[in-house]
Every structure is written in structure tokens, then in C-alpha cells.
Amino acid sequence: MAILITGGCGFIGSHTCIEMLAAGYDIVVLDNYYNASPIALQRVKELSGRDFPFYECDIRDEAGLRKIFAENKIDAVIHFAGLKAVGESVQKPLEYYDNNVGGTVTLCRVMAEAGCKRMIFSSSATVYGMSNPSPLLETYHTGEVTNPYGRTKYIIEEILKDVCVSDPAWSVVLLRYFNPIGAHESGRIGENPNGIPNNLMPYISQVAIGKRPFLSVFGDDYDTPDGTGVRDYIHVVDLAKGHVRATDFALKNTGAEVFNLGTGKGTSVLELVKTFERVNGVAVPYKVTPRRPGDIATCYSDPHKAEAVLQWKTEKTVEDMCRDTWRWQSQNPNGFEE
Numbered sequence: 332m333a334i335l336i337t338g339g340c341g342f343i344g345s346h347t348c349i350e351m352l353a354a355g356y357d358i359v360v361l362d363n364y365y366n367a368s369p370i371a372l373q374r375v376k377e378l379s380g381r382d383f384p385f386y387e388c389d390i391r392d393e394a395g396l397r398k399i400f401a402e403n404k405i406d407a408v409i410h411f412a413g414l415k416a417v418g419e420s421v422q423k424p425l426e427y428y429d430n431n432v433g434g435t436v437t438l439c440r441v442m443a444e445a446g447c448k449r450m451i452f453s454s455s456a457t458v459y460g461m462s463n464p465s466p467l468l469e470t471y472h473t474g475e476v477t478n479p480y481g482r483t484k485y486i487i488e489e490i491l492k493d494v495c496v497s498d499p500a501w502s503v504v505l506l507r508y509f510n511p512i513g514a515h516e517s518g519r520i521g522e523n524p525n526g527i528p529n530n531l532m533p534y535i536s537q538v539a540i541g542k543r544p545f546l547s548v549f550g551d552d553y554d555t556p557d558g559t560g561v562r563d564y565i566h567v568v569d570l571a572k573g574h575v576r577a578t579d580f581a582l583k584n585t586g587a588e589v590f591n592l593g594t595g596k597g598t599s600v601l602e603l604v605k606t607f608e609r610v611n612g613v614a615v616p617y618k619v620t621p622r623r624p625g626d627i628a629t630c631y632s633d634p635h636k637a638e639a640v641l642q643w644k645t646e647k648t649v650e651d652m653c654r655d656t657w658r659w660q661s662q663n664p665n666g667f668e669e
């Protein structure tokens with residue numbers, strides 16, 4: 332019995348490989364290296380002390396996928412593979428629909444053919460859109476998304492629900508991540524953004540290490556305690572452990588089930604900057620700039636469903652997230668380039 336992890340060389344995927352192995356699962360990893368380095372998996376093997384099959388394969392490559400299912404007994408798929416840059420998705424919508432939506436359809440088709448009908452899917456809090464109030468509950472309406480990336484997540488959720496309706500043997504767990512940050516405690520694996528980071532934490536750590544002169548704080552006139560945007564930051568290792576529980580659940584149940592994976596606590600941009608400076612003893616110069624189009628003031632989860640059903644909740648603090656990000660960034664100033 333093995334679990335196939337698509338996109339397993341990426342940020343969340345590599346951390347999830349470690350937690351799945353630690354929980355006693357056998358894994359098979361697939362990635363096309365579009366946004367990843369082979370070094371990430373070498374380090375996963377080093378940290379876990381385990382070996383496992385890896386396939387350099389694209390989720391849109393039907394023959395490549397068939398070979399993986401023929402050569403391994405796969406019981407479930409944790410599906411991370413996809414493109415994730417919001418701004419880029421506005422410029423290249425067809426690439427996003429082809430890779431994320433088309434790739435998932437191909438993957439599901441090959442899974443069904445192989446008789447493997449269990450999937451844990453990486454969705455996002457972005458599906459809740461702009462108008463739902465926080466804390467966000469799984470039952471709130473979705474689909475009012477503002478960019479092609481978010482729309483791919485919404486569409487894939489709907490496709491996977493339809494698949495479960497069409498065939499009651501399917502088991503799908505839709506995991507809506509809030510804002511994953513942090514890195515493995517060892518400092519050996521972490522987030523490795525390409526070019527200028529879009530997200531807050533990688534930007535902060537690149538300012539702290541001197542790669543960028545200052546952080547732009549996108550607006551300080553929101554209706555929040557200090558005027559800056561509030562988000563639910565979740566440590567990537569807590570998030571990875573959520574996938575272990577979601578896999579346990581998917582193996583025992585059928586149908587489609589949605590879970591938020593978040594802490595339930597909001598942190599502002601300036602709180603994150605100050606915490607990073609304090610716990611790491613480094614300076615993060617910043618300037619307040621205009622709001623980023625499409626941003627909302629506040630977004631945090633109601634995490635109780637995952638706690639009740641999956642027996643999972645986060646354990647790590649914002650301090651841990653800042654400390655572990657900095658350990659990764661300072662030990663690997665150029666990411667996985669050795």
C-alpha cells in the first residue's frame with residue numbers, strides 16, 4: 332500500500348512527504364520540476380532516513396501516469412501539483428486552466444482506470460472570495476473568486492464533488508489551506524520562491540537577509556486593529572500533519588468532504604514583521620505603500636471541523652513560523668542551489 336504524492340518536491344509537498352513517512356506510510360512521488368529542485372527530495376530522504384520511488388512526470392501525461400499506477404500499488408493520491416502564482420494566472424489563464432484543471436481531470440481519469448479512487452486535494456481559502464466574514468466556515472458559499480488561479484481551485488473542487496456523485500466509490504478530501512509559511516525545523520527544506528516573492532513571509536525573509544532593501548506593506552488603512560491586512564498563517568509542518576490525518580480519513584470514508592486547515596487566529600502584516608524581528612534579532616525595514624488590488628482586510632479560518640473530524644489541530648506558534656523560516660533562509664540563502 333502506498334500513497335502517491337503529486338507535486339511532492341514542492342514547498343508543502345516536501346514537508347508532507349516527511350510527515351507521511353514518519354506516520355508509517357509508504358510513498359511514491361511525482362513532480363515535473365516546474366517549480367522545484369531535485370535537491371528537495373534528496374533532503375527528504377536524508378531527513379527521513381527512507382527511500383521511495385520518484386517519477387519525473389507531468390500530471391497531464393496520461394501514459395506517464397499509467398506507468399506509475401502499473402508499477403506501484405497506489406491506494407490514494409495527495410494532489411499538490413499545480414501552478415500557484417495569482418498575478419501570473421491573470422497573465423496566463425490558459426496555462427493555469429490547462430495545468431491545474433486539465434491536469435487534475437487527467438489524473439482522476441487514470442486513477443479511476445487503475446481502481447484508485449481516493450484523493451486529498453490542495454484547495455485554498457481563496458475559494459471563499461471577498462465577501463464572506465471571518466472566521467470562515469466550510470459551509471460558506473464559494474466561487475466568488477477574483478483571479479484565474481483561485482478559479483482553478485474552485486472549479487477543481489466542483490469537479491471532484493461531481494466525480495463523487497457519479498461514483499460512490501470515490502473518496503475526496505478537499506483541504507482549504509489558509510496561509511502556509513515556516514519551514515522544517517532542521518532548516519534543510521523550505522519555500523524556494525522563483526524571482527520576486529509575491530507572498531508576505533518569503534518577502535520578509537529576503538529583506539532580512541539583504542536580498543531586497545525593504546518590504547512594501549500593502550496598505551495600513553484597513554479596518555483591522557493596526558490597519559494592515561490580517562491573515563491566518565499556518566506552519567507548513569502543521570499543515571503537512573493535516574495531510575496525514577486527511578489520508579487516514581480518505582482511506583476509511585467515501586464521498587467528498589471539505590476541511591479548513593488553519594489556526595483560527597489572525598495576525599496582521601505588522602505583527603508578523605515585528606515577531607520576525609524579535610525572535611530572530613534581525614531588522615526588516617518596511618514602507619507603507621498603497622493597497623494591493625484584490626486584497627481583503629481580514630481572512631482567517633474556523634478550524635473546528637478538522638479538529639472534530641480529523642482530530643487535527645495546529646501546534647506551532649507564529650514565533651515558531653518566524654524562527655523556522657529564518658533558519659531555512661539563513662542556512663540556504665540561495666534556496667536549493669548548492
Ligand code: NAD
Pocket residue numbers: 337338339340341342343344361362363364365366367388389390391410411412413414415430434453454455456508509510511
Ligand atoms: P509549489 O510550487 O512549491 O509545489 C507545487 C509542485 O507541483 C512543484 O514542485 C511543481 O514543480 C509541481 N508541478 C506543477 N505543475 C505540475 C505538473 N503539471 N505536473 C507535475 N508536477 C507539477 O507549491 P506549494 O506551495 O507547495 O503548493 C502546493 C499546492 O497547494 C498547490 O496546488 C497550491 O496551489 C496549493 N496551495 C498553496 C498555498 C500556498 O500558499 N503555498 C495556499 C493554498 C493552496
Ligand code: UD1
Pocket residue numbers: 417418455456457481509510511529530531532534546547548549550559560561562600623624625626630
Ligand atoms: C495570496 C493569494 C491567495 C493564495 C495565497 C497563498 C492574492 C490576492 N491572494 O493570499 O490566492 O492562496 O496567497 O498563500 O494574491 N503583503 C504585504 N506586502 C507584501 C506581500 C503581502 O503587505 O509584499 C500583505 C498582503 O496585503 C496581505 C498579507 O500580506 O495582507 C498576506 O499576503 P500574501 O502572503 O500574498 O497572502 P494572501 O494575500 O492572503
